[in-house]
Amino acid sequence: MFSILHLSDLHRSEAEPISNGTLIASLLADCDRFPAETPTIRHPDAMVVSGDIVSGAPLSQEGFRDVLRKQYEVAEEFLGRLTDRLFDGDRTRVVVIPGNHDCCWNTALGGMTRVAAEEEPGDLLGELEAPESPFRWNWREQKLYRISDPDAYARRLDSYWAFIDSFYAGCALRFPIQPGTGSNLFELDRGRIVMAAFESLHGNDCFSYQGSFGPTAIADAALRIRDEGGHYNLRVAVWHHGLLCQPSFRSDYVPIDSVYELIGHGFQLGLHGHQHFAEIGSHYVHVPGDREMAVVSAGSLCAGAKDLPRGTNRQYNIVVVSDDYSEANVHVREMTRGSHFAASSGASGFPLGVARMRLSRASNGRVKGLDAEGARRSKFVLDAELHLRSGRPEVALEILEGIDVDQGEAYGRSLLIEAAEQSGEWNKLATALRDPVTADERIKLAEALTNLGRTADALTVLGDASGPPLPEHVRREMQERVERNAAVRRGQR
Numbered sequence: 001m002f003s004i005l006h007l008s009d010l011h012r013s014e015a016e017p018i019s020n021g022t023l024i025a026s027l028l029a030d031c032d033r034f035p036a037e038t039p040t041i042r043h044p045d046a047m048v049v050s051g052d053i054v055s056g057a058p059l060s061q062e063g064f065r066d067v068l069r070k071q072y073e074v075a076e077e078f079l080g081r082l083t084d085r086l087f088d089g090d091r092t093r094v095v096v097i098p099g100n101h102d103c104c105w106n107t108a109l110g111g112m113t114r115v116a117a118e119e120e121p122g123d124l125l126g127e128l129e130a131p132e133s134p135f136r137w138n139w140r141e142q143k144l145y146r147i148s149d150p151d152a153y154a155r156r157l158d159s160y161w162a163f164i165d166s167f168y169a170g171c172a173l174r175f176p177i178q179p180g181t182g183s184n185l186f187e188l189d190r191g192r193i194v195m196a197a198f199e200s201l202h203g204n205d206c207f208s209y210q211g212s213f214g215p216t217a218i219a220d221a222a223l224r225i226r227d228e229g230g231h232y233n234l235r236v237a238v239w240h241h242g243l244l245c246q247p248s249f250r251s252d253y254v255p256i257d258s259v260y261e262l263i264g265h266g267f268q269l270g271l272h273g274h275q276h277f278a279e280i281g282s283h284y285v286h287v288p289g290d291r292e293m294a295v296v297s298a299g300s301l302c303a304g305a306k307d308l309p310r311g312t313n314r315q316y317n318i319v320v321v322s323d324d325y326s327e328a329n330v331h332v333r334e335m336t337r338g339s340h341f342a343a344s345s346g347a348s349g350f351p352l353g354v355a356r357m358r359l360s361r362a363s364n365g366r367v368k369g370l371d372a373e374g375a376r377r378s379k380f381v382l383d384a385e386l387h388l389r390s391g392r393p394e395v396a397l398e399i400l401e402g403i404d405v406d407q408g409e410a411y412g413r414s415l416l417i418e419a420a421e422q423s424g425e426w427n428k429l430a431t432a433l434r435d436p437v438t439a440d441e442r443i444k445l446a447e448a449l450t451n452l453g454r455t456a457d458a459l460t461v462l463g464d465a466s467g468p469p470l471p472e473h474v475r476r477e478m479q480e481r482v483e484r485n486a487a488v489r490r491g492q493r
Contacts, residue, residue, distance in 0.1 A: 002189045005044035005086070006317040008240075008273025009052040009300035011101065011307065012075040018302060018314075020078040022339055027316075028085060030333055030341035034318075037343065039354070041331055042320050044086055046188045048195070049079065050273040050298060051099025051240030053163065057106060059206055064106045065159065072163040079167065091171045095186045097197045099240040099274060102160040105206035111153030112136065115144040125485070131422055132215075136207035145207060154180070156205060175224075182217030185224055192233040192325075196221040196267070200239040200254050211241025211254040211274070216389045218258065222265040233325045233362050235267045242275040242297060256440040260414040261385075263293045268360045269328065270295040271319070276303055277312045278332040278344065280355050294357040296330050315344065325362065330355050381412040388415060393422035401428075417444065426451040436461075439468050446478055455486040 034041035054071035057064035079094065087093045115135070121127045124144070127135050134147040147153050161179040168177060175185040182202065186195045198221070202212040225235070241254045254272075262270065270293050279297040299315025300308060308314070314335040321328045331354045334344035343353030380399055388396035397419040400412055413432065420429035426448045433445035442461060449458035461467065462478050470478075 001042050001323055002193065002321045003042035003045045004271075004319040004321070005047040006050065006271055006296065006298045006319055007047065007301045008050040008298040008316075009099065009276060010049065010075055010078070010302045011052055011055045011300065011304075012071055012078060012302060017304060018339065020074065020081065023078065023302065024082055024085065026335070026339050026341055027082065031086075033342075037331070038352075039329060041318055041329075044318065046093045046095070047083070047086065048238055048271055049094070049096045050238055050271055051097050051200075052101040052273065052300075053096070053098065053160065054101055056101040057104065059105050059109060061106060064104065068104060068159040069162075072159060076163060076167055091168055092173055092186075093188065094167075095188075095195050095197050095238060096164065096167065097238055097240060098157060098160045098199055098201060100201065100204055100209065100211075102157060103201055103204050104156045104159055107158065108153055108156040108205035109145075111147055111149040111151070111156075112145040113148040115146050120144050125488070132203075136205065138207050153205070157199075157201070181220065182214035183221040185221065189233075193236060193321075194225055194228075194232040194234075195236040195238060196225070198237060198239040200241040200272075209252045211239075211252060213239070213254070213258050215391065218261050218265065219385070219389045225265075234269065234321060234359070235265075235362070236269045236271065237262050237267045237293075238271045240272060240274050242272060242279075243281070243295065256438055257414050257418050259293060259295065260411060263291045264385075264411045266291070266362070267293055268325075268362070269293065269319075269321075271298070272296075273298050273300070275309075276300040276307065277309050278315055278317060278330075278350065280330055280350075280357060292358075292360050294328065294359055296357070299332070299334070311346065316341070321359070325359060327359055328357050330357060381415060384412070384415055384419070388419050388422070393419040397423050397425060397428065417441070421448075424451075436468055439470050439474070442468050442470060443474070443478060446482060450482050450485050455482060458482045 031043060034043060053075045054068065056071075057067045061067055079096070083089060083091055083094055121135075127133060128137055136145045136147070138145055157180075164177060164179070174187040177184055182199055184197045186197060187193070188195060198213055198217055200211045200213055202214045202217070203210055204212070225232070239254060241252065243253055243256060243259065259270065272295070275297055276299055277297070278299045281295045296317060296319060298317045299312060301314055301316050303314065316333050318331040318333065319328050320331070330350070332344040332350045333341040333353070334346070336342050344350060345353065380402065384396040384399040387393070387399065396415065400416040400419060417429065417432050420432060421444065429448040430445060430452065433441050433448065436442040436445050446458040446461045449461065459479060459482055462470070462475055462482070
């Protein structure tokens, strides 16, 4: 077995009411209780911290760099002491990624300028939602901003990377840390597990709260793993943002398409945070050999009461992978009275604080016995993916329209949807999504119909009780958005 201590959303700051010493003592005391649990929990072999290392500094904070430096000092002291206690100081067994609170808003704003009203683009909504858009809308001021200094804007994670440099100083990591590349790789379990640590912060800043991977981050990580031979028993992806969480229907989570892309590249387990409560799910995509990925969210270890969902306490997870890497037990530990942790009794989907998840078999080479038609489709899908990730969605769309992606090629279908969306081919997108199978696809279908001026059809899609279920807050926001866009179009006539 291999045991992963999964922490998230530390939100460390001098103002946080719980001290490092209290946290470490409570975590160690809980580890002492693991042998008495049912099932028994293995002592952690590695640790993953899935983002939001610090609380961050609000806009206009004086001396924000010093504020961030002090917060990261608290975080490094906590993680360093915990590593010393759990792993005899071996920091190669610790995987850390950034979260949205690690993105410095003040630095991001320093790379932007306000756009004069007379210089605003005519199709403002279209410009704001265009891929790699340099425009940002400030709802508080009702003003438009533009990223005018990309180099200054790109430094919004400088404080985080300084913390990473300090934390891993002197470590003989199998894969050296590469800041700003969108992903980093770690080897665990004596080379049997590869963990891809992704930054879900592409385009994330003080005005844009989106969770997004860089356009080529997943492909680049997959290629690096392939170049290493790809012979791993378990491929794990770690990112920060949730897949569907409040406060916004789309801007504050990672699109499910990214999960499908990860599955297509053989990732079997996904770990994330951000939503401040534990959750598990299984996502499936049909590629040759049938693949799925188990996805696990950890609650917040250190957030205060105002940042925790109602009825949820501080939490962390222990993910115990079986000897044959075919399943994992996910244990949710929740802080109770006296700042002690115990098996969670209130986490949804975790009877008695534990849930078992099946893991796909490892994919380490060519699939045998693949039929010719399946091979042809797979080749076209891979070619289309290359064009799509290289900024040529129109070419990818043309390739994918030439094959039947509804016949056993759901990954190709997801690429077709993404290519049509990026190309602005709303008719083709609406056709591809005529039978949405996920909440995210239902949202995209409504957006496509809205862009085609088919407001009534979009509202019908959102109100259809028989479609993939939508959270009520998502439905309301989408309906308001569709009606608002329709009003804007009527006013432009």
